[in-house]
Amino acid sequence: MIQMTKPAVYTPDADEPAGYDPAAIEEKWRARWEARGTNVTDLQNGARPFYALMMFPYPSAEGLHVGNLFAFTGNDIYGRFQRLQGHTVFEPFGYDAFGIHSENYAIKVGVHPAELIPRNIENFRRQVHRAGLMVDWTHELSTTDPEYYRWTQWVFLQLHRRGLAYKKKAAVNWCPFDKTVLANEQVVGGACERCGTLVEQRFLAQWFFRITEYAGRLLDNLDTLDWSESTKAAQRNWIGRSEGAELVFPVLDADGRSTRAVTVFTTRPDTIFGATYLVLAPEHPLVEEVTPERSRAAVQAYVADAAKQDLVARKTTKSKSGVFTGAYATNPATGRPVPIWIADYVLMEYGTGAIMAVPAHDERDHEFARAYDLPIVQVVGPTDGTVTIDEAAYTGTEGARLVNSGRFTGMGVAEAKHAIVAELSVANAAKPVVNYRLHDWCISRQRYWGPPIPIVYCDDCGTVPVPESQLPVLLPSIDDFRPDDSGVSPLARHDEWYHTPCPQCGKRGRRETDVSDTFLDSAWYFLRYPSSSRDDVAFDRSITEKWLPVHSYIGGNEHAVLHLLYSRFVTMVLHDAGLIGFEEPFTRFRAHGLIVREGAKMSKSKGNVVNPDQYIDQWGADAFRTYLMFLGPFEEGGDFRDKGISGVKRFLDRLWRSVHDAERGGASDRDVQRKLHQTIKKVGDDVARLSYNTAIAAMMEYMNTMRAGERTPQLDEVRPLVQLVSPFAPHIAEELWEVMGGTTSVFDAGWPAFDASLVMDDRITMAVQVNGKTRGTISVPTGAAQDDALAAVMADPALAKFVTGAPKRVIFVPGRLINIIV
RNA sequence: GCGAGAGUGGCGAAACUGGCAGACGCACCAGACUUAGGAUCUGGCACCGAAAGGUAUAGGGGUUCAAGUCCCCUCUCUCGCACCA
Numbered sequence: 001m002i003q004m005t006k007p008a009v010y011t012p013d014a015d016e017p018a019g020y021d022p023a024a025i026e027e028k029w030r031a032r033w034e035a036r037g038t039n040v041t042d043l044q045n046g047a048r049p050f051y052a053l054m055m056f057p058y059p060s061a062e063g064l065h066v067g068n069l070f071a072f073t074g075n076d077i078y079g080r081f082q083r084l085q086g087h088t089v090f091e092p093f094g095y096d097a098f099g100i101h102s103e104n105y106a107i108k109v110g111v112h113p114a115e116l117i118p119r120n121i122e123n124f125r126r127q128v129h130r131a132g133l134m135v136d137w138t139h140e141l142s143t144t145d146p147e148y149y150r151w152t153q154w155v156f157l158q159l160h161r162r163g164l165a166y167k168k169k170a171a172v173n174w175c176p177f178d179k180t181v182l183a184n185e186q187v188v189g190g191a192c193e194r195c196g197t198l199v200e201q202r203f204l205a206q207w208f209f210r211i212t213e214y215a216g217r218l219l220d221n222l223d224t225l226d227w228s229e230s231t232k233a234a235q236r237n238w239i240g241r242s243e244g245a246e247l248v249f250p251v252l253d254a255d256g257r258s259t260r261a262v263t264v265f266t267t268r269p270d271t272i273f274g275a276t277y278l279v280l281a282p283e284h285p286l287v288e289e290v291t292p293e294r295s296r297a298a299v300q301a302y303v304a305d306a307a308k309q310d311l312v313a314r315k316t317t318k319s320k321s322g323v324f325t326g327a328y329a330t331n332p333a334t335g336r337p338v339p340i341w342i343a344d345y346v347l348m349e350y351g352t353g354a355i356m357a358v359p360a361h362d363e364r365d366h367e368f369a370r371a372y373d374l375p376i377v378q379v380v381g382p383t384d385g386t387v388t389i390d391e392a393a394y395t396g397t398e399g400a401r402l403v404n405s406g407r408f409t410g411m412g413v414a415e416a417k418h419a420i421v422a423e424l425s426v427a428n429a430a431k432p433v434v435n436y437r438l439h440d441w442c443i444s445r446q447r448y449w450g451p452p453i454p455i456v457y458c459d460d461c462g463t464v465p466v467p468e469s470q471l472p473v474l475l476p477s478i479d480d481f482r483p484d485d486s487g488v489s490p491l492a493r494h495d496e497w498y499h500t501p502c503p504q505c506g507k508r509g510r511r512e513t514d515v516s517d518t519f520l521d522s523a524w525y526f527l528r529y530p531s532s533s534r535d536d537v538a539f540d541r542s543i544t545e546k547w548l549p550v551h552s553y554i555g556g557n558e559h560a561v562l563h564l565l566y567s568r569f570v571t572m573v574l575h576d577a578g579l580i581g582f583e584e585p586f587t588r589f590r591a592h593g594l595i596v597r598e599g600a601k602m603s604k605s606k607g608n609v610v611n612p613d614q615y616i617d618q619w620g621a622d623a624f625r626t627y628l629m630f631l632g633p634f635e636e637g638g639d640f641r642d643k644g645i646s647g648v649k650r651f652l653d654r655l656w657r658s659v660h661d662a663e664r665g666g667a668s669d670r671d672v673q674r675k676l677h678q679t680i681k682k683v684g685d686d687v688a689r690l691s692y693n694t695a696i697a698a699m700m701e702y703m704n705t706m707r708a709g710e711r712t713p714q715l716d717e718v719r720p721l722v723q724l725v726s727p728f729a730p731h732i733a734e735e736l737w738e739v740m741g742g743t744t745s746v747f748d749a750g751w752p753a754f755d756a757s758l759v760m761d762d763r764i765t766m767a768v769q770v771n772g773k774t775r776g777t778i779s780v781p782t783g784a785a786q787d788d789a790l791a792a793v794m795a796d797p798a799l800a801k802f803v804t805g806a807p808k809r810v811i812f813v814p815g816r817l818i819n820i821i822v
Numbered sequence: 823g824c825g826a827g828a829g830u831g832g833c834g835a836a837a838c839u840g841g842c843a844g845a846c847g848c849a850c851c852a853g854a855c856u857u858a859g860g861a862u863c864u865g866g867c868a869c870c871g872a873a874a875g876g877u878a879u880a881g882g883g884g885u886u887c888a889a890g891u892c893c894c895c896u897c898u899c900u901c902g903c904a905c906c907a
């Protein structure tokens with residue numbers, strides 16, 4: 001459908017805005033950077049290495065999104081700034097080009113992804129070039145390159161060797177639209193993260209990574225990382241540590257003896273005296289064993305019903321249902337029998353798949369008990385006053401004490417937790433346990449467009465990893481790459497690929513036909529960049545340890561739990577394998593904000609997506625970059641308003657004219673000097689903490705001072721400003737640097753020198769308050785004492801009139817304010 | 823429900839450790855230069871008020887000489903997680 005919409009770019013009707021012509025100089029400088037190798041990093045010899053990494057993009061057919069460019073520019077400014085501070089900066093770029101997203105698009109347009117992706121990459125490369133990023137293109141990589149995914153497969157083998165990759169048949173999330181399994185992290189609100197289709201439950205044999213084994217370390221290390229707090233919080237949340245205990249409830253057999261037991265996990269062992277029934281997940285293996293004949297039919301019906309439900313309904317339906325198994329267990333604390341129920345609100349995948357229900361002190365159990373008329377026994381209550389537990393559960397713990405709990409009655413909750421577990425553990429009926437919400441990472445995908453998992457199945461040898469020397473297992477070029485409903489990858493349909501000699505015995509074996517999750521590709525790419533030219537190792541150890549861990553990583557918070565958690569995990573495993581000397585990949589991470597347009601989220605369907613090409617055509621890359629950074633705080637994003645860019649362009653025009661108009665050899669104005677050095681300080685401080693919007697504002701302020709009243713600036717006043725602007729607007733800065741006689745790149749000229757002594761003025765303006773109310777200002781000599789300031793106030797009738805009596809007290813903040821209390 | 827963040831002019835936003843609220847920019851208004859300009863430059867621009875002055879940072883309390891900033895309560899919005907025992 002063709003829509004006639006307003007042009008996406010704000011276009012003044014005037015033929016040409018006065019000012020410099022970005023098109024001419026930007027092309028010139030990109031060519032010169034390339035010719036001079038300005039942006040190529042000497043990885044071997046570089047002193048003071050600084051790895052400025054940005055999350056690499058998925059090269060979509062639509063081209064570079066302004067959100068990508070916002071992130072890249074923010075990283076580029078930081079990288080360029082570090083270079084000006086004397087670091088050797090490495091700013092690589094690549095493409096995360098495998099995956100369902102690419103494949104679905106390829107299917108939609110009917111072009112093979114192997115054809116499509118290179119085209120998209122070429123377009124991305126062109127657009128990123130235009131933006132003037134300080135990228136070292138000699139280390140460009142794409143995850144779809146066999147020379148890359150060869151090492152992705154190698155990473156898989158490292159995990160496999162360490163027993164961290166395993167195959168199991170499990171209930172998995174199946175997307176009926178994408179026709180593949182999804183990781184838990186890729187299911188959002190019960191729907192596929194990519195296409196929004198409701199996810200179904202399937203039982204399939206899948207490859208998993210044992211990330212749960214690292215849960216504790218992944219959690220604990222967060223405290224040592226200089227990351228955005230919101231990102232760390234998201235990871236903590238996702239890992240979901242909870243401290244509690246496993247308690248054992250012996251099952252009462254028909255003859256009154258106990259040969260089996262139900263083990264439950266609880267965070268509230270203190271409430272065990274109020275456990276009036278047990279609940280097993282419908283899939284729990286004990287269900288079959290404990291259910292007596294007379295209730296078997298009802299139980300089986302319920303189990304079958306629960307199995308039919310997809311995971312979505314299971315997780316979103318909050319109303320409680322369940323069925324009594326007919327069996328009883330013994331509460332180890334009270335010695336009394338409690339009925340064993342099954343209910344789908346208990347999940348097999350968390351804890352032990354069984355709970356002790358304490359309806360008096362758990363909202364879900366309370367709801368269930370009321371629905372099925374089970375006893376509710378209060379065992380905890382507030383110290384001050386009483387509560388009724390008829391209407392709702394009492395879940396408070398602060399200042400609460402146990403009641404109806406035998407010899408534990410009267411204890412505080414925290415104390416009782418320990419005491420009860422300690423006592424029960426004597427009889428092996430309890431042990432302290434830490435549980436994590438995190439699940440193992442399912443990496444199998446029954447799709448085409450990914451790296452084949454390097455495994456061969458042999459009737460004699462079993463599951464055999466492909467030897468490293470035989471990598472890569474090439475993804476064959478096939479025409480029928482569409483997935484089907486079978487749960488088996490399209491690769492299985494290709495006999496010549498599927499059958500291969502067993503690497504161990506040489507007999508006819510079968511290849512694993514699943515490919516690995518895209519998130520595995522991106523979980524180690526930062527290790528590959530510095531070693532991208534090596535074809536004998538995934539990464540060179542010495543160069544890796546010179547350049548990593550990454551000094552600064554910038555990307556979107558949408559990857560807070562996926563990519564960032566997986567990357568940390570893979571790095572930890574490689575560390576444990578003795579392959580690298582660090583276990584955390586990113587020393588510092590900052591999440592950038594989101595760009596909206598005129599207050600609304602950008603989307604293709606609304607037709608309000610900013611196309612960077614159009615704006616760069618119109619205003620130049622420098623103005624576009626600077627404007628993106630001026631919109632708002634980098635870590636919070638901003639509102640792209642089409643007309644706003646003109647203010648930034650005006651600033652660059654004034655900079656251009658200032659250089660060309662500047663006088664040489666004249667004396668600089670004292671006030672301008674002072675403002676200059678204040679600005680050098682402020683811009684440096686602001687850029688260091690990614691406060692780009694205020695850095696730009698400070699430079700504009702300086703411009704206003706320097707050119708106040710159509711003043712002609714001195715060259716010495718303008719030159720440092722060109723240096724300050726350079727990370728934001730690199731092309732114009734280079735051009736003006738050359739105009740002013742620079743012979744090297746402005747990025748090799750360093751940061752302008754800051755002179756603290758020039759910042760001080762002889763006189764200073766102080767705020768005057770009387771009784772805490774601001775009444776005006778006074779001008780006093782710098783370093784004036786309280787008495788001088790007070791005298792100055794009294795000398796000013798407009799201020800003195802507020803001082804209606806003898807000052808009772810005077811608060812004097814040197815250099816800032818004087819507050820007179822009368 | 824849990825976790826994180828936010829609420830300031832017409833708009834995007836500043837105010838980093840409590841110390842002149844609204845820097846900088848957009849839009850708007852006026853003026854200069856101009857044949858003209860949507861270019862450039864100068865000035866104005868939170869609200870009430872003629873002024874003096876008063877009132878303002880979602881709302882309500884509090885701490886302090888002083889609160890957008892700290893504490894308590896309430897409301898609203900955004901994002902993440904969510905039957906996780």
